[in-house]
Amino acid sequence: MELQGKISLKTRRSYRRGRAYLLPIFVGLVYLILYSPIIVLIVFSFNKNPLSFKWYGFTFDWYKQLFSSVEILDALKNSLIVAFSSVFLCITMALFYVFYGVSSFLNRLMVIFYGSLVAPEIVLAVCLLSIFTFFSIPLGLTTLIVGHTLIGLAYVVPIIKSSFLEMDYGLVEASMDLGATESQTFYKIVIPILSPAIISAALLVLIVSLDDFLISFFCAGASVLTLPMYIFSEIRSGATPVVNALSTLLLVVSSFLILILTAFKLRTRVF
Amino acid sequence: MREIKLKNIKKIFNGEIVLDGLNLTIPKGEFFALLGPSGSGKTTLLRLIAGFEKADAGSIFLGNQDITSLPINERRVNTVFQNYALFPHFNVFDNVAYSLKIKKVKKDIIEQKVINVLKKVHLERHIYKEIHQLSGGQQQRVALARAVINEPDVLLLDEPLAALDLKLREKMLVELIDLQEVLKTTFVYVTHDQFEALTVADRMAIMNSEGEIEQVGTPKEIYEFPQSSFVARFVGSTNLIKGVLRSEDNKSSIEIPDLGSFEAMLPKKREWACNGCSVLMSVRPEKIEISKKKLEGFSNCLEGTVDSIVYHGRSTQYHVALKNGSMIHVFEQNEEHFPQEVIDYDDNVFMYWQKENVVLLEK
């Protein structure tokens, strides 16, 4: 009986040892498949003829064309205007809400900010479009900013709120005790101490706004194009080679921003 | 410098009445201690004075000024927080200069004042250090400097030494006393540690767990003449024995069942002290002389058996069991290396005290 047990244990062990590599291989494969499209895209953006899948040679041509394309630069300008405006609006409104609303019932209304996260983005886009149409608000940069700020708030308010709750409230009391008014306390004490959270939230909204397609597609109207919108229309009308370069660039910039965000978060947690 | 008057203060937290009809006057220029157990409402009282809490009823006066509804930043009252609440993003200088910057004082005056006040707390060599570079004791002193630079009418200290170790605490207590004497600001010091309170206070108030003020007086008054058993037990320790007061002519005595009659002196406030009333006799353990021999010259004597002996180095504490089963504890200072009399377990001993050292309490 004992011998039998020992033998079966041995075979089971070697069986398991082979089996043990199955999971890591599987996961590795998934990661590979996940990244393969992106890697191929990046590689092909340097292809002399990116419309074909054959490799024709290395070139920077498409990138050069990028920077001279008026359309693209215009779309970039729009994306940046909308993104930075949304960041500013989101951060300001969120800060005021979190700090000045702490003593009123507004505090308990936190839930309403999760609405934009729960609903599918297309519903949000369509709702906004309906309202704009009904009130005859011309579609353009303003409506874009409105929409982006809306989705941005859902990210920013929870981040700043939780950071505020973690802060030692005694610091606010100490400031007032030493003679500062509410506003002075807000600007001199609260904002500096919350600055890591503020920067994280700002970066997040920046990324979300720059990447956003759906809200932009519905709320930008006929005359305004953002970068993702431009890419979309180009893809649908049969991609030009420049789109590959643009996509790659967008990829790199977004990744860079995320890297900063992550590094920043890791750093500030050490303190 | 103005005195603080609290009139009929009522404060409710979550439906619980923490303070009810509280009255207190804190004279100006004193080092005043608020002593009480945790949950007695002493911190609440402090926060009411500072303005962090609003009273549900009653009023607070600073001199002639009604500050009950005055916002925090307009009161000439400053607080030293228990956890210091130093601004982490400012260095020592900026922390201390904060209140002056708010008032838009001129730069050179600020610099002068900051250096001055930091000298007073012995931190002049750490002016530009970051907060996290300082030790606990140093941080505490920055918090002090920051609160004091304003020359407030009142400085509130909420258990400021709680986070420090024993040796540091003792050192800081002395520094605080010195500082108060130099500044002559009214210090209101909240603590649950009677040793701290007795050490620093010119006068103190004892609060009980129901948020009531039991007694106000100098440390000596409170220690030697407690007005309730709570105070007698909370500040120091005491022996409390229940008995019946017998008062004829000028002589008073306490009758204790099984133990006999003991001489006493009538308390200052005599309204409640009637013949035949039930009273508590309070005798502090250090006021009792313990001996195996019969001694002369004491007004009172009790006999008992030594139950336990605890050696404290400077003193020895004896627990003595009486005939009726209750315990008396006695402190004897160890005055000699080789005491003339050695008291051991189960020894039959006599305990003596003078009638002047007895305090009679109603409850």
Added chain:
Amino acid sequence: MKKNKFESEGSKEHSFAVALPAVLWQILFLYLPLFFLIYISFVKTLDYAVLKNLTLQNYKTLIDFSYFKIISRSVALAFFNSLFCLILAYPIAYFLALRVKRLKNLFIFLLVLPFWTNFLVQAYAWFFILDNNGILNKFLLKVGIISSPLHILNTPLAIYIVMLFCYLPFMVLPIYSSMTKIDKYLLEASSDLGATSWQTLGHVTLPLSLSGIRNGFFLVLIPSFGEFVIPILLGGGKVMYVGSMISYFFLETKNVFLGAAFTCFSGFILILIALIVYILFRKLGK
């Protein structure tokens, strides 16, 4: 320490007013429009006789087989995408949470990175893989598994594949998070009591990660239903899903009323589906 009120009377009104914009923004641009959308789904013109005009005409128009096909197509997409994501994500989450010792955060970061770097570009990049002349076909042809290129692009298969990999992080993260919260000692105890890895997985890990599975499932289900970009780009645009249908109503025919009705109806179906899934999960939990 409790958060306290600021004492002065005057600043209370000032405080309130300054804190209001964020809340107003949400109400004005999310909740009000939502009600507005529901409202216009019941009218045919934007006149000012508010309540008299209510009609079910829009919804009656929607009772058509072609619309049901579209909605059921999206329901299937949402449900099956969530299912496939789950099947793929669970082992990954398990691996990251319980098998990886160091560099956990790096793996998570790498997993999430493609998602954050623009959905659109990610979807577009799949063209290069799935095209008739794309990398996948080239590879399969070279290895000899197939003799002629697979026509994947512009078919539902392409949509499902891309959806799967685009939504993967949404499923992995909640499951991963719930798994890291499992007390390691429970797993050790299970082994100690004689269970094999698979038994521990089924009896201990799975039940304890159920909340993560449920969260991930919903995180994929809801957006997948309304997904617009991927079906259009990779499906060829000839086949309609809820997302593209809504876009068609609002942007091409400009019939906001029918569009609103369709959106509300689809939303209603989505809520129903979500409820069913929720109940299923409750039953599973017992």
